[in-house]
Amino acid sequence: SAVISQKPSRDICQRGTSLTIQCQVDSQVTMMFWYRQQPGQSLTLIATANQGSEATYESGFVIDKFPISRPNLTFSTLTVSNMSPEDSSIYLCSVDRERTEAFFGQGTRLTVV
Amino acid sequence: AQKVTQAQTEISVVEKEDVTLDCVYETRDTTYYLFWYKQPPSGELVFLIRRNSFDEQNEISGRYSWNFQKSTSSFNFTITASQVVDSAVYFCALKRSQGNLIFGKGTKLSVKP
Numbered sequence: 480s481a482v483i484s485q486k487p488s489r490d491i492c493q494r495g496t497s498l499t500i501q502c503q504v505d506s507q508v509t510m511m512f513w514y515r516q517q518p519g520q521s522l523t524l525i526a527t528a529n530q531g532s533e534a535t536y537e538s539g540f541v542i543d544k545f546p547i548s549r550p551n552l553t554f555s556t557l558t559v560s561n562m563s564p565e566d567s568s569i570y571l572c573s574v575d576r577e578r579t580e581a582f583f584g585q586g587t588r589l590t591v592v
Numbered sequence: 593a594q595k596v597t598q599a600q601t602e603i604s605v606v607e608k609e610d611v612t613l614d615c616v617y618e619t620r621d622t623t624y625y626l627f628w629y630k631q632p633p634s635g636e637l638v639f640l641i642r643r644n645s646f647d648e649q650n651e652i653s654g655r656y657s658w659n660f661q662k663s664t665s666s667f668n669f670t671i672t673a674s675q676v677v678d679s680a681v682y683f684c685a686l687k688r689s690q691g692n693l694i695f696g697k698g699t700k701l702s703v704k705p
Binding site: 510512516520521522523524527569571573575579580581582583585586588 | 625644692693698
């Protein structure tokens with residue numbers, strides 16, 4: 480299995496500010512994924528982050544709102560920019576080491592006030 | 593199109609009852625992977641099982657068992673002799689060829705003492 484450290488685990492932020500979420504993996508992985516889970520809802524893919532290339536965003540998500548960095552094969556960040564209360568969600572990173580698995584970080588519970 | 597359907601939004605049982613959570617999936621891939629996760633109120637995703645499309649054997653792990661039937665595109669999950677600690681939201685997910693997961697909407701299980 481892969482060990483994924485995601486932080487912060489939770490935060491309360493003021494509207495209009497930005498929060499950067501970090502995801503550190505204990506081994507090199509090609510693909511990292513960022514998901515959002517709005518309250519009471521299922522998980523939705525925000526984007527796929529491959530090292531050395533721009534992240535690929537799903538429909539409904541844009542780079543200006545959710546910029547992603549992937550500087551190496553063990554680390555990625557997701558920024559939630561210019562936050563509003565609608566951004567209050569759990570954000571999770573996930574990795575796929577052998578294309579048959581799916582490991583998740585502990586999640587970041589974000590509340591925007 | 594790929595899709596995962598969990599028709600049961602909420603299930604409530606009394607402790608020691610058996611309960612089955614349904615999952616129906618759609619995919620055109622010949623090779624695919626299915627997952628079940630448990631999400632307690634704390635928010636993290638707890639991996640329960642992964643099943644590939646070539647392995648139709650049912651699996652049992654303690655009080656948990658899974659029934660995979662390709663003919664009906666179903667991957668159902670049964671908890672035997674449920675316990676209060678089983679209370680959580682359970683997600684069924686299908687792995688896309690791109691690597692990310694498509695999640696069902698989840699089933700909230702409440703086990704009452």
